Amino acid sequence: MQGLVNRAVERFVCDTYGRDTWQAIMRGLDLGFSEFEAMLNYDPEITPRLLAAVAAALDRPQADILEDIGTYLVSHPNAAAVRRLLRFGGDTFEEVLHSLEDLPGRAALAVSELRLPPVDVSEEADGRFCLRIGAANSPGQGFGHLAVGLFRALADDYGALVLLEHKGEQAGVERVEIDFLSADHARGRAFSLGAFG
């Protein structure tokens, strides 16, 4: 389900930089269409090309773009459904961290073709978590950078204070360190199980 990923990039660019920027990027890619359909499959080669084109058009490192997309998915009103689904991960941000290994499974439950790279979580010291995203046979492909933006915004959503850092990639596995400083640093955004629909 590459469509969902490509569509997320599209929505991020359109909502943040405007439709003209997006159209220019798509003209440059010359795919023969200008919008992605979330529920269609696309050649997996398109996604890295798309991300490179977005980074080039915005003149910013690809890692930064991915981080911003992660933030966008949690905090932008147009992506409210994603935020809600992530909040089902737990009542507190700490619970979410402990349940991160379920994330690819949860994503596949929502859309069966959506395959996220595997996530491994370990609590290394008190309050320090280490995420290992991807595996040799299923590389992270930059999801680590996306995760940094996503979990930083999600921590805000819960009102927790965390420090996140991408520690690089080795043999397809990206390492992200999360220092969990405070569970109730600020008031989080309200979330109600039954608010949907």
Add this chain to the structure above:
Amino acid sequence: MRDCGAAAPPDQAALDVLCPMHARLDREGWIVHAGPMLAKLDARSGVVGRRFADLFELRRPRIDDRVDLLMDGGAVRLRLRLRQPPATGLKGVFVPVAGGAVVNLSFGIALQEAVRDFSLTAGDFAATDLAVEMLYLIEAKSVAMEASRKLNLRLQGARIAAEEKAFTDTLTGLGNRRVLEPLLTRLIDAGSDFALLNLDLDFFKAVNDTLGHAAGDHVLQQAAGIMRAETRDSDRVLRLGGDEFVVILEGPVDRARVDDIARRLIARLEEPMRWEGRPLEISASIGAALSRSYVTREAGAMIAQMMDDADRALYAAKAAGRGRHVVHDPSEGG
């Protein structure tokens, strides 16, 4: 192996955590204790100290709310409904214990509404309860389904547009050759009365040759407009290609009406047109066939025969000089 003796009943605090939606009843069916989640079902009046049957309507087993009848049996599955609004449906299990019974409840399929109606949070459910996963699944699937539904609508729109394009002559906006056979088949299968008029523009080639294709296109568009204006909405005008058109008159139609419309069409098409200030003159020849001249039979054979007859009538019209029409006469054979 250690001798555990008779299993001691779990203490109340443990049961509140394990089964937050349980109630403990005395032998007469009064609620003597409620788990924290059950208490939320009527937070205003409270749950403890009320008769279980006053709070819930017992739908199965049907024992007229005589909960006390269940006290001396084994475990029983229950279906219940909250008596007060929102009349939430519940399922549960009734287990007699010393001094009364324990009833454990769950929302079952009404979960989504119940979460909203009673403002439940993930913390209200037992740690082992799959309710939150179920809510997640409902929500995730609804979002995915909505995306699919929108995609389907867009694809359907694109399909209809592509179909319309495939059946439309882009120059005139009239239906094209692909429309003809399905249209005639439908009319014949429905047993409808109709007339088939084959119409060729006369002197069109001369316009094209002397003034160019742009002038020719202008003539075709003007002619299409005239044919549409001179026929009814229920009639169909098609352009088969070049200067060949077909007009299908639907509904009761006899020779006199075909004569009338053919004459009018030709007269209107003969009115001088202008193109870039220069006058253009064309005319039209028409060969027609009436469906009522045929004994209805298999649509394919009848279409072939009618087209053939209308074509021969058209040639006869042209042979008689331009600007004429001929209606196929069945008595002449064919």
